[in-house]
Amino acid sequence: MYLVEYLLLAAALFSIGVYGVLARKNGVLVLMSIELMLNAVNINLIAFGAFRGNAIGQVFALFVIAVAAAEVGVGMAIVLLIFRNRASVNLDEVDLMRG
Amino acid sequence: MLDHAWLIPAIPAVMFWLILGFGKRLPGKGHELGIAGVGASFVLSCVAAVQWIGRSTDVTIGEGAHVEHVRKAVEHSTTWFDIGNVHIRVGTYIDGLSVALLVVVGLISLLVHVYSTAYMHDDRRYTHYFAALSLFTAGMLTLVSASSALQMLFGWEAMGVCSFMLIGHWWEEKENSNAALKAFLTTRTGDVGFLIGLSILFFANGQTFDVRVWNANALGGHVSHLVLLMGAIALMGAVVGKSAQFPLHTWLPDAMAGPTPVSALIHAATMVVAGVFLFSRLYGVFFTGFSIAAPGHGTFTVPAVIGGITIIIAALLAFVQDDIKKVLAYSTVSQLGYMVMALGVGAWTGAIFHLFTHAFFKACLFLGAGSVSHSGSHHSFDMKRDMGGLRKHMPITFATFGIASLALAGIFPLAGFWSKDDILVTAGHNGYELFMVVGLIGAFMTAAYMTRCVWLTFYGEPRGAAAEHHPHESPAAITAPLVILAFLSITAGWLNGFGFHYFGHWTTNETLVHALERVNLVEPRFSFPAAIISLAVAGSGILLAWLYFEKRALGPLQDLAARNALAARLKLVLVRKYYLDDLYEKVIVAGIAGPIARGAYWFNQTVIDGVVNGAGVGAKAAGHIVYDIIDQKVVDGAINGAGFTAEEGGTLLRIIQTGRVQQYAAALFGAAALFGLALVFFVGT
């Protein structure tokens, strides 16, 4: 198995995540896209860890998973908050402040 | 006192806080503290002066015919802060120059304080006014006694802030607050030069701010000439801004919006001379940097040119002013031009001496103008509308104003004669004949416009307020300072006149002697032919103006502006102050700052979003075409151009909205990818 295969897979997932974050208007879908990006990072970390023959990559990945869980929880709470006040989760309508 | 000179600025600084804290609870609402503080400073300054004069002239410099005995400057400093291995020191550096300035500032400030108790009586911000005066005085005293250039910056900026508060003291009128802001910002523009100059010289002199070291290194040739030139040019910016030299002189006449005693303090005797002081304190730097020591006929230096231009253009402007304080303001600008020009032609003593004498008669004139408006013209400063014939009602004011005017005009044997003469003779002697001529023209104009001013105010028929309200003499708190200043306007010149040269001996210092020594410049002695020429010039100025106004003579010139289009045009140019303000406000501020700001805003709003949206719209349009072709729905798409239906038109409009988080995100990723590519490409190769 070639290291670069994993890295390219991760790069592809990361870029797809970027697309989703930029193109999706629904807040929940944006959060899902963010998870794609973080997951790409994890694949990188595990692959590099295996390549380097140490467990630090795995440890790093575990921290990323834990933090990502916290992030998605907080993000969901904020999206809910916005939904409650606006009855919508469309992010492109959130533009009271500008300039 | 020379060893404890730090007390002199410290006392008014402490008084500032005391007035702020307790001023309102005192019976006099705070002026007691201000007067006590400045009075103490003045007394201490006088003690310092006596000690300085009594100090033995134990430093011998030069040889042969040029041997000079000078007093050693008293320097005390302590470490202020360290950055790395560099110790920045703070302290006092007292020599003849500092002592002269300390005495002048202390005296003028004290008189202004006393005068203000009457003039500002019942003002709503009386206490704050005195607090600001104290801080202002402390700033100037800090500046003149500082041993480090960084410390000078502190005094310099403190004065800037105080002048902002004092000029805008009556801010209820928008005009006044605009004037305050203008003064602050204009001088700050010059201050950038100060900061740059400080940085350059700090590093050029081995990371020190010590002014003595700067001068010594500059004169000793330890710093490259190019660096000194850059430093001097940068500092010249500060001098031009603070001392209201062309082309940054426009703030000073506007700054007359402040209360009159403030004008006297700030704009005649202290703040504006800060630039001149900086110049003379760091004379070694300027002297070498601008190659002032380049004797030869027809030479010129940057400061001399700036000063010369300022003398003429400001004097011309003084002719067309109807506001008495503006006449005095332009006169101040013109006289500051003399000082800067003098420094530029190597007439160091002349410049300082002119600074010294000018402080007395200009303060006297400003306070006199204040007295006129206070008791004679019912708070008006308009000479044409509300004054005239006041000499009968206000004899003391008239007499003192007249004396000060004659002193300013340079009439023998009053103060201005000696100092101006000193400058002109030195300029001629040092090979700067052109500037001697400029100075003579300026002297003629000075005499003429001051005659116009005196005539309009005190002679002729009473007009407007001077006729309607009963003019009377001002109270003693106002006239007493006038009398003192008038007395000094008569006598101060003798310190360096009649062949005495006390002033020159007292103020001369190592820097100066070194500078002159190196190039064989000598401070020339009094010269009769020159004196007679300058007296004749000044006298003819007075005479012509007198004939024009009193005798209505010089027929062809009377009301020339009303009859001749060219003259009218020229007068308009003067009235509009050479359109410099228009240049600054309409062209520079509105034309550059505005569009830049708008441009940046527009860039933020339009370009960034526009790129985002444009890319989106463009790509979307392209996508539609492709899609349509692939799906063979050509008809629909082709007819509607790029496939814009009405709905998409609406989308287009809505796209212009901003504040959208995902556009921000697109900028984040776009910048990340672009920067990343650039870095990988440039660094990686």
Place this chain on the structure above:
Amino acid sequence: MIAQQIAFGILAATMVLASLRLVTTKNVVHAGLLLAVVLGGAAGIFVLLAAEYVAVVQILVYIGAVVVILLFGTMLTRARIGEDTDLDNDQRWLAAIVALFMLGVTGTVLWQGFRHAGGDGKVHLNGVQRAAQVSDLIFGPYGIPFEVASVLLLAALVGAVAIARRD
């Protein structure tokens, strides 16, 4: 090795296709399920790389918790179950350009940098660390960030409740 290569190929293809569908589907609930597929695929990748502990955590935390949170969120925000036309904004093309550009930059750099990494560019699994070593690291050198992360999770929990609570 061939088997692993094939498994990787299948997993990678599934993940890329599922994630592409995830960012384009018009059905929010489908998106949630697709996310579960991608994350499950990632767990498979971890197993291939002999990081079975992380794979288990991935399934427990991600699929068990994160996806569930997101699906709950979908329902709480009353997304339509089924087709929904209004899920994308108007910068789809810009997004695609930026994403492709990103992929181009990272892909090129990675390809150049790791094509021949370690000589043959292959991942050798014989030296791979097992769960015990992972725990030794977490409770050893990485003890401080671990404790801090616990505060982080507590803060996220408390804060999210306070923010999302109806009051």
Place this chain on the structure above:
Amino acid sequence: MHALLAVASSFTGPRLDYHALAPEIILTATLVLVLLADLVLEERNQWLISNLAGIGVLASVIPIITLAVQNHAARSMAGGAYVVDDFSLVLKALFLGIGYVVLLMSTNYVEEGDYYQGEYYFLLLASLLGMVVMASARDLITIFVALETLSIPAYMLAGWRKRDLKSNEAAIKYYLLGVLASAVMLYGMSLVFGYTGSTVLTEIGKQVNGSITHKPVITLGIFFIVIGFAFKVSAVPFHFWAPDTYEGSPTPVTAFLSVASKTAGFVALLELIYVGFLGRNDVWGPMFWVLAALTMTVGNLIALRQTNVVRLLAYSSIAQAGYVLVPFAVAGDNIAARRSSFTAAVVYLMIYAAMNLGAFSVVIAVARKTRSGDISSYGGLFEYAPGLTVAMTVFLFALAGIPPAGGWFAKLMVFRAVLDSGTTWAVVLGVIAGVNSVIALYYYAAVAREMWMSPVPDGDVTPVRVPAPLLASLGLTGLVVMAIGVYPQLFAHFGDLGTLVR
């Protein structure tokens, strides 16, 4: 089973230096206590919570002082991943000081508004803990966890005015961009880890400075990591969130974000650049140059057009971050510049903290009466609140860099770094900074003019009642600003922390 036991017995727990960790431990204990107190206390006793938090923060400073006076060599834990040295002690003290001032600013704001009090302080302390940890972190994982610990509570605090649409908007913008920036940063970290096989910065430093020189992977990795913090310090073009978030958040939170969170970002950058990536100034030198130039210029120019004082301060703080980025841009040029840049950055951060917190204290105090953030509502402030006016003037002039208020010293240090470098590019950057500090004067002076020289807009001149905690925060910050300005020696030494500079 035996195998498992064997594994377990071979495990040796980490050796922790409890004295060195005491600030973190006390802070953690405090935040748990605050949470418990919130559950236990009745509504009318809720005011106790802010006091409890304040005492906890101050108590955490005590071990810092004891550690500092011991003059111990750097205490390194976990193989160099967590270091308590002079640098981290000074920065921890700074963070705790900022935290305490923000607590003072928050007390009445949170009490009088309709907010969850206990949770507010809990999250504030959690975020503070992240910053304190950041000051010691010398390892990618620890930096990452610290960054998230300081950020995630802040996302929620930004949205703490739950019914206010602007506050919601502030939260979602901050959250989304923050998470994206940290995703990019993580990607960069994974690349750096992949290339060096380590997460400890000293180890990375050895490898980066050694064999690998011109490798695009490490270039991209460093760049992506820096983006994460460029976002945190709101450097242009990663600044878009800042004005919106600052405007929408509760004002004490805005102060916290614009000072503490920004400082934390710079602290992380200092650690990364000076310990990890020192050898690769060919990557970060030009990058910081561009970021600094853009940040100063764009921040200042847009600030000129603002009418809301919080938004003005937001753009002003973007511009201030630009000045702090200047030393980063020149740090790699030579050894002298490396040292003076470090000092300049640290000193700038300390002074910036005092002056910006002070300005926000005044904004909060004034808003108690005017209920408005418009600059025009500051008209004639001098008439009815002379003390606040003087204080605000001092802070504004400090921000503009006019002596004797403190900011001049910070700018002096920056220019010194530029001149120490002395390269053409550095001087050009210095000139840009100089021009910008002139531009900045215009909008600072405009606010000052409004306060001193405009009429009161509605003619209401009842005095502003400033509650004691807010007064304390004003006094503290004002004192520090003036003290630094008049006697910089007080703070100059804090910048001479050679520990990170090799």
